[in-house]
Amino acid sequence: MRNIRIKDVAKKADVSTATVSHVLNETRFVAEETKKKVFEAMKELDYRPNSVARSLRSRKSNIIGLLVPLVASDTSNFFFMSIANGIEQVLKENGYNLILSNSGEDLQVEQDQIKVFNTQLIDGLIIAPVDSKHHSYEENLRGDFPTVFIDRQPKDLLSDTVLIDSGVGTYEAIELLIRKGHNKIGFITGPLGITTSDERLEAYIKALKDYNLPYDESLIKIGSATFDSGHKLTAELMKEEVTAIFTANNVMTMGAVNYLQDHHIPIPDKVAIIGFDDYDWLRITSPPLSVVKQPSFEMGKKAVELLMERLNGSEEPFKVYRLPSELVVRGSC
């Protein structure tokens, strides 16, 4: 069954295809009378414009790509999914659709997917880059569409970037722990080298310094961003006799809490803990967990806004935006 084309509508309404197109897109004046005829014909035939043909001709797909680095572990994804949610919502308001793709933290997959996108498929790209060191972005992002980097900053300023200043919240967290009298505060983090991790560690070090606490490398534990790693590193920290722990990502936070519970170490009486990322379920841990909260939804929103500006022809120099993180105090510290 052949679809109804603009031609069919034109014939039925006894006008030209140009007129139908213009009625459809409100792109030049059409007499009320004529408009009415066209609308009627469209309705009668149940006409639906072919968006692919439209894209080909107008060189605009109204589709935005989103490339995120999800890995299998259930929990690390909530953050990006929340971003995706924010993005989708704002895009829809602007008449755009969202193509979602996952790099799985794999640089090769990521670059391949960028190539797929780079075939007139999308009008713009929002990407949480896998790697901040390599420069393959320059090669593959050939300026065919505007791009916004989120959450992680590539080494060179290649495009607009929206980051969360997780230093702010981290500093607040460490500061609070210090004020509560803790002077041996453990720090658990995933691999360094990505901006988010580095930033959190720096804030930790700065807070210690500002409050004249000694910097002790044995209190800084670096592992993979997994539940098990968080668990294990907590064990190591306990040997160092810390009285407080800060975990720099949500997955490791869970591993840490799990360790403390397994070993019946009372929170916060024996060890205080502050984690990363805020989710509803943190209200039902016991005690409810204090965390540094990242405005994920807002980040998605901001990214879309920047993209829309570029799509509207903005030629401003690239900029980096930082949304503040925030300490949410509950019962674990």
Place this chain on the structure above:
Amino acid sequence: MRNIRIKDVAKKADVSTATVSHVLNETRFVAEETKKKVFEAMKELDYRPNSVARSLRSRKSNIIGLLVPLVASDTSNFFFMSIANGIEQVLKENGYNLILSNSGEDLQVEQDQIKVFNTQLIDGLIIAPVDSKHHSYEENLRGDFPTVFIDRQPKDLLSDTVLIDSGVGTYEAIELLIRKGHNKIGFITGPLGITTSDERLEAYIKALKDYNLPYDESLIKIGSATFDSGHKLTAELMKEEVTAIFTANNVMTMGAVNYLQDHHIPIPDKVAIIGFDDYDWLRITSPPLSVVKQPSFEMGKKAVELLMERLNGSEEPFKVYRLPSELVVRGSC
């Protein structure tokens, strides 16, 4: 700057556009020699095929739409996001892209989005329908592309459907509680009328019956699927002096647990509780929560498989697939 077209490659390689196209798509035999010339030309020009033009001509976009009903509450979304993840992964393996859209549980938004999709934009649709009663799906899904319904079953069998048999896991859960000696078991659920809720309630009732326990309507609490509602209904159940509670969705589970913790009611000593949906973080509640687990990722996978079959021309009658849910026993019962 104009893009490189197939024509440019053809000229450079000194062949026809047809040959280039056939090399690209491996759609007819081309001499090794010629192939090589073409590949070289493509590489030299950094040619990237225009997927929009390709779609227009071949009437195939290689894009699949996914329409889910996310609402603002953080937690209810994990389930669908996990499905989305499964879908994206399998689609990519098949050379497809995923357009993600959100109905927000709003029937109007959902139908509008279907119309947007219904413009040659997608080759297939996977949808978790908002409403199982209305029949607007028939009107808007005009058979232009294959569709797979997931998680919720529309009243009429309109297309292939993948459901999770949450009855299985629910029955197991109630059975376990009964065997542990509970005879006043509360049941908290969101609004009835959607297949998932109904199924869980039925399983609850059946288990009671099978074990000759009285059916007591005052132990069945129906509310909105929110944290607060779960909290409130738990309060009501406590007045009925239940010794065990089953919560039929993840959000209400959290509300329920929160109530019990707030009122220092020991779990499972005073009240046992079994919830719905399994996530990593349930390991760090105290006690770790027992739940009925839904195979969300697998559901996404299955949905894609069905879609691929249809896209490959399968004309089988529509079928409903049910993936089993499963009780995961931890410390809360």
Place this chain on the structure above:
DNA sequence: CTGAAAGCGCTAACAG
């Protein structure tokens, strides 16, 4: 105020 017609980049039928 409206129409005719070119052409976006590609695929595939037809013709050698």
Place this chain on the structure above:
DNA sequence: CTGTTAGCGCTTTCAG
């Protein structure tokens, strides 16, 4: 084994 060319459905220029 390869080339020519029509045409997918739409937008938009040019011409009234």
